[in-house]
């Protein structure tokens with residue numbers, strides 16, 4: 308068991324050090340270095356985390372391997388029952404989990420609540436697998452049947468980023484574990500505490516020891532997971548730079564690997580767009596979670612005469628209050644990085660319509676307010692690179708064709724959206740943007756369960772999606788069984 312997180316407001320609250328969970332035992336990571344876990348709203352250490360070594364990873368895999376035989380023999384309905392129970396416990400602890408996410412990541416209470424609820428939705432999808440994962444069977448010729456059975460892979464692992472400490476692990480865990488695997492999670496060392504609560508909730512729900520393991524840490528632990536030959540599949544969510552390293556290194560040891568990376572999401576606004584709906588939605592997309600979402604708007608492609616909509620976006624952006632409407636940035640280093648992009652765009656000729664630089668919090672912390680840059684060009688770093696902060700770059704073009712070309716030229720392909728009242732324009736954009744998750748009049752087009760989450764191009768390495776049925780397919784392998792019990796009268800090549 309672990310301690311409950313006692314916060315019920317944004318007031319600074321400490322939490323015990325984040326630990327590993329290996330074979331049902333809570334233990335300290337073996338590395339000598341420890342990192343502070345900083346509450347970004349206060350800029351103060353609320354906890355600490357040790358860094359796991361290759362030895363810790365090996366022990367976790369060993370414990371998972373020992374648990375696999377028993378766990379995979381449980382009928383899928385019984386495996387799902389544990390997740391029904393864990394889901395009930397999450398509802399019981401909704402406030403606690405919400406405050407924990409808010410404190411360790413910085414997002415507002417409402418944003419943290421939405422994250423926890425989305426994590427619970429992922430749990431519900433996992434609970435539904437007994438109804439969805441039945442194999443398929445067909446009589447393929449006279450007297451001959453072919454059947455597909457989805458079997459677990461064994462020990463599998465996930466590596467997750469700082470921006471959704473509760474939800475992103477739950478993109479992976481329910482499908483993997485209800486699918487019959489034993490799972491090793493390496494959460495971001497920046498936000499290790501929600502994962503600890505997850506481990507405790509799974510324990511309380513009755514998940515057998517070793518089925519879920521937790522190794523805290525950073526690069527060394529990830530590299531050990533990539534290299535370990537006892538791990539059959541590895542999913543990663545984080546920046547494209549690290550996604551590339553993990554994809555190559557994980558595949559080199561024969562694993563199935565799926566890596567979701569960074570983003571530069573383009574929202575296209577055409578003159579017939581509904582001004583209120585568009586402005587409200589664009590602002591929510593680029594400022595939600597302080598822009599620290601892989602689905603956040605990053606470039607507003609303004610087609611033709613849409614100045615009235617830009618004015619409304621600026622008005623709404625300027626009215627947002629940091630601290631209440633928008634949370635802090637994750638770290639001081641991130642504030643420097645984001646400020647650098649804004650400074651550089653300004654020096655290259657962009658106009659700063661709304662300036663979020665230099666904001667101070669009431670109790671310290673790391674802040675940047677909503678920032679709107681106009682007359683950005685796609686050649687400026689702010690116009691083509693991932694900033695991962697509350698900054699929206701406006702690029703002006705004359706035609707929809709130019710807008711689509713601009714969107715298509717960017718190497719990322721996570722999300723894209725169009726704002727229009729014309730079905731024809733929407734259909735054209737939806738068939739032409741080069742992105743895996745697309746929106747019409749919606750700036751955060753997350754494909755909710757049962758649809759699978761995953762981008763295209765540099766936003767994803769590997770095949771399929773991380774959530775929905777694709778997630779289940781990733782964590783399992785299909786066994787095809789062809790059966791004949793009787794002699795056939797009409798012979799064929801199958802006989």
Ligand code: NAD
Nearest residue numbers: 467468469494495525526529545546549567568569570601
């Ligand atoms: P990150 O890439 O820095 O870290 C992600 C994970 O990789 C962490 O667990 C970290 O410990 C580990 N890691 C970091 N450096 C490593 C290295 N050199 N070798 C091996 N492992 C390493 O990402 P972040 O800053 O935590 O998260 C923000 C990024 O994640 C953004 O780029 C964002 O777009 C992306 N993201 C993508 C999605 C998606 O679904 N596509 C979702 C959420 C976040």
